[in-house]
Amino acid sequence: MSSSSPMPSGFPLEPSAHEMRKWIEEAAAKIIPYVDSLPDQPVTNGLKRDSFLKKIREPIPRQATELSELLTTIFDELLPVGINLPSAGYLAYIPVGGLFHTAIAEFVTTSINRWPGLYKFCPGFIEIEKTVIAWLNEMMGMPKTAGGILTSGGSLANFGGMVTARSEKLGEELANGVIYCSDQAHHSVLKAAVLAGISRKNVRKIKSDQQFRIPPEVLKSMIQSDLEQKLKPFLIVASAGTTNTGAIDPLDELAEIAKHHGLWFHVDAAWAGAFRMTKNGKQMMKGIEEADSITFDPHKALFLPFGSGALLVRDMNALKRAHSFEADYLPSENSDDFDQLDPSQVSPELSRTVRGLQVWLPMKMLGIQPFIDCLEEKLELTRFVTEELRSISGVEVIAEPQTAIVAFRYGASSGDLNALNQKLLDQINQDGSILLSGTMLHGKFAIRVVPFGHRTHRKHVEMALNLIKSAIANVSH
């Protein structure tokens, strides 16, 4: 370095130990009270973005700004706006609470910044990822030989499952490949199919039955009809916990059909898969252990923060055949020995963040029992809210809970019930302490209650019921 270089003294890209300590303290002073108050924070504050947008939209900064000032902008101006998904009153869509333990894991991984793309760069964290994958496979009843890869979430896990199924069953001949899923499958399944080069017209969205599950007989006759037309059925995607109603497809029967026709069997258990660990879980999820691949998201199912999904596969060779590439500038592919497999050989990613620690740290710090207790609580809250809803005159439970979602609507059968229930939902949500969501179920607008966040307890569900009752009293006058 030439003597005229300003870099060696006070190199601003490399903070001193003193600065690092100071920043951590400043960040902790904001983060800890914020997270501590999350259970009592409102779930919505409106969407008045004007004030913070003025602060955020600016030219590339030429001057340095103190961290403390930036933290104030983040916590005091940005965060109060929008939908507060980790708060206890969020009973909409699929809640993702975010255990704080994982924040520590992410702080460690981003601070030290090791690269888990190739085994030899980061064997410790890759072994942790493999251990986590083994735990998740055990939760799902998969064999000890099963493997997988941690992803950023469920959409990418569904995509990985799709690509692997395509590679195993179709090779390069994609044109006639046909996929079967229900009309309740998560939209990431269709997206994955299209991204994987499967024609939209070859994705059969089977009309679900009264319990929002795939009717096996309909599936069988569709496969038969496609075979007669010289098409190539190759994949069944089942749901173990749909996003709409938490329905679980008849997994054992679908697995049997897949086996009979030689199709790949993928189960999307993104958010509800962990219920297999509960008292009645093995019965609830019967057949999931027959899957060729499973989507399981710790960032939903195990209450972790966003960024933690998993694709579990029965046969690692299949995952590898679908994803493995070589390049002159990379070390030559390590043998068939999965012991030291490079994650980049079983994933679309080369650069990736360390993901295993996000799951490993909270599970090691807590042990598995608190997770199981929390899952049992969610099932119990859902049973409770369903019974209470049933006791309200005029309420119809449209989707009986199979996991931790109940969907209902209000009103006599005459009149525009869809409009009435949309109005009801708007009134319930107006208060800001609770957020419910709506959906269309077989043509009926229904209101969903999803008491799945780890911060959501009996008192929050009671608050929701009170808001539902007063909104009903309002709309019926």
Ligand SMILES: Cc1ncc(COP(=O)(O)O)c(C=O)c1O
């Ligand atoms: C059943 C199911 N599958 C897949 C996904 C997509 O997961 P992600 O949002 O992590 O990409 C979701 C999201 O809620 C889901 O509920």
